[in-house]
Amino acid sequence: MQIAAETWADPPLRRRAALEIVERLAMACCREELLSYELEKNHLKLISVDGKMLRFELSAVHSMGRFDLRALPEELGEEPVASFLSLLFPLLNEEKRERLLSELSLSHLNLALSLAALDEHGSGTPGEGTLADWEARVWCGHPLHPGARLRSGLTAEENRRFGPEWMAELQLPLLSVPQESVAQVGRFTERIKELFPSLQSPGDGRVLIPVHPWQKERDLKERFRERFQSGELKFTGQSLPARPTMSFRTVILETEIGEDFHLKLPVAVQTTGATRTVSVASTQNGPLMSGFLKKLVAQPGLLESRLFHHLHLMAEPASFYLGGEDPDRSRFLSAILRFGPEEHRELGKRWLLPVAALLEPRENPLFMRAARYFETHPVTFFTTYSRRLLPPLAYLCGRFGIALEAHPQNMLVDFRGPGPDIHFWYRDLGGIRLHPGRLEQGLKEKGWEDRLEVPRFWPGSATSTDSVRDLSSKFVYSLLQNHLGELIRAISRHGVAEADLWPVVDEILWEHRSLMGEDLEGRVFAEEWDLKAMWTMRVDSRITEYTFRPVQNPLLQFRKTVTV
Known part of the structure; x- marks a missing residue:
């Protein structure tokens, strides 16, 4: 597919965007074991199945096999994304190559266009602006997926109109x-x-x-x-x-x-x-x-414990879908109405934003600017943030079998007052996992089985699972690897070591391990975590369910003392 790249963004922006996309591709190839590779302190070598080698210079190496590219290799030429596929995946059939190249090209060009929006509108002033304004300040999209900015079918003009x-x-x-x-x-x-x-x-x-x-x-x-x-x-x-x-x-x-x-x-x-x-x-x-x-969360004892005082739900009270159709067609004419976080207007000065906005821009991430705004050291700020976030989510998953998909897009952070008092809002119940057996057990242990009935979901819903691994993987991947892992990665680029941040998470989780139960505790503190192999599913279309690869657990990697 030919796309007129010049209609999207200028060459310097396209080059910056290409570095972001190729970085995600290179990480996926290593972390998901799609290619042979050699990773050293400042260099990466990727080796194709036919022995071709591509060498990258790295500006940083992070936990869980993540890294930052310093620059694009000269061998990738003027079309780095297409050249990456050609050099390192020579055995892809033409149909699959065209599909992947189309996805990657659109992701690349829309990322370049998004960087143009950053240049035009600026990165915002901490503490000022509406939630809608801060929803606009996520320019690079998913920090790990090569299709980070893919919006298939949209032209550059449509992205400007609707983005x-x-x-x-x-x-x-x-x-x-x-x-x-x-x-x-x-x-x-x-x-x-x-x-x-x-x-x-x-x-x-x-x-x-x-x-x-x-x-x-x-x-x-x-x-x-x-x-x-x-x-x-x-x-x-x-x-x-x-x-x-x-x-x-x-x-x-x-x-x-x-x-x-x-x-x-x-x-x-x-x-x-x-x-x-x-x-x-x-x-x-x-x-x-x-x-x-x-x-x-309103049950006696749980309400008084204030465990959920800093975690709130953007509830979904109403919805519709077009009847008289197969469900696969009705999904194109449907909607879900949600309560917004600003329904509580009596709370005084608040700064609401999606967690994803804290990660950007890479050169001066909002988290670091927010720490300066609140006159707080980044480690202290991160510690307070994590203490508000982790315990209630661990309790829901470990004791009641409810894993919220708490990645940076699904979570809003709500800074209240000058302190600030940090609250979180969870949105999008479509991505959660619920283990009916674990929930039933948890309700019985609390004596609540007569007050609460295990939800009966729409037949065939992915929401319901009988797999404890699926449940714990949702918690570990979306919350620990993606949400906190990418926040730590963003912070560590600016003078704060990962070794000062992961022990904070380790300490909080260990301190609250009684909330998790044995199964979740075992997964959280295992030697390795499950990594969701997102790019593998795009390369191999035969795979219709998430596959996982092991990564070293950074909680253990950076643990400062032996916990007993």
């Missing part, structure tokens, strides 16, 4: 649909009308449902052609104002009554490794799990 990094302001088109054509949970369409009282009624027996503007322009009319032609589905000319979050498809509604709600919408766009629709299962499971978690 959060460009401070986009959206209008969500409203569809008029017969009420009986929509399967709803929690009065979804009535809630939309309550949030926007000025909306005109679509007529008797019909309701209004919002869609993403890109989805209107590029997907829906063709996908549901017959239902549009019959008049069953029709656009009204009305719309809802919103700002995009860093995920692109989830938006912050600018409601007329001042209440804070977010809306998760489907788009027929691939980002990283998946097309970002909203499954029928998630429209049912989200409200169900929201209600359960709200009741769980």
